[in-house]
Amino acid sequence: MMFGVKVNEILYRESEDPAVFLALGETKVIMETKKALAKAGVNVTSLEKFATGEGNETKRSNHILLVKDLPFAATEKELAQMFGKVGSIDKIILPPTKALALVVFLERAEARAVMKGLAYKRYIDRPLHLEWAPRDILEQKAIPDNLEHKQFPITCFDLEIL
Numbered sequence: 001m002m003f004g005v006k007v008n009e010i011l012y013r014e015s016e017d018p019a020v021f022l023a024l025g026e027t028k029v030i031m032e033t034k035k036a037l038a039k040a041g042v043n044v045t046s047l048e049k050f051a052t053g054e055g056n057e058t059k060r061s062n063h064i065l066l067v068k069d070l071p072f073a074a075t076e077k078e079l080a081q082m083f084g085k086v087g088s089i090d091k092i093i094l095p096p097t098k099a100l101a102l103v104v105f106l107e108r109a110e111a112r113a114v115m116k117g118l119a120y121k122r123y124i125d126r127p128l129h130l131e132w133a134p135r136d137i138l139e140q141k142a143i144p145d146n147l148e149h150k151q152f153p154i155t156c157f158d159l160e161i162l
Contacts, residue, residue, distance in 0.1 A: 029097050036095035042102065043139045050134045060132035062108040065115065067101040068129040074098050082123070086114045102133060 038044050067079070076094045083089055083103050087110025093102040105111040120127040 029099065033095045033097045033099045036097070037093065037102075040093045040095075041139050042093060043134075043136055046134045046136045050137075059135040061135045061137060062132070063105045063111045064133040064137055065103045065105070065111060066131045066133040066137075067103060068131065069126060070094075070098050070101060071124040071126060072098050073124055074101070076101075079103065082118070083114055086117055087111060102137065104138070 034044050037047070065083075074094070076092050079092050079094065079101060080089060083092070083105075088106040090104040090106050092104070095101075103114075105114070115130055115132070118128055119130045122128075
């Protein structure tokens with residue numbers, strides 16, 4: 001099973017060209033990954049430019065790591081335990097396809113320590129491929145113009161803006 005899809009669901013169809021079904025499966029995984037990343041606040045356009053080499057290579061984040069080539073058995077909890085041993089994690093973004101993950105650290109020194117300590121360490125059945133993410137990988141949440149100067153009461157229990 002790869003990416004949660006059984007091989008025979010893709011390859012053993014009633015078709016003369018199994019490459020078509022493989023391409024469709026890959027496209028589905030890519031689209032689901034993009035959708036989940038965008039929903040989590042990731043600038044997908046920046047990530048695509050970075051992946052194709054079109055982005056500015058010198059503009060890298062100093063506290064966000066891109067974890068690539070994860071096994072499908074990876075879990076957010078395991079990643080949090082592994083990366084949390086070395087540094088304080090703000091959040092982990094792991095799409096359901098588990099094609100990659102973003103690990104956001106609170107301190108850049110801790111992110112550097114993780115990069116040095118965990119890069120290419122064995123995780124499940126393969127080495128961890130760590131890379132500094134593009135600087136603009138996370139989108140800034142804009143406040144609508146009509147709400148900018150208002151003050152909102154915030155409850156301590158559910159943090160909803162009233």
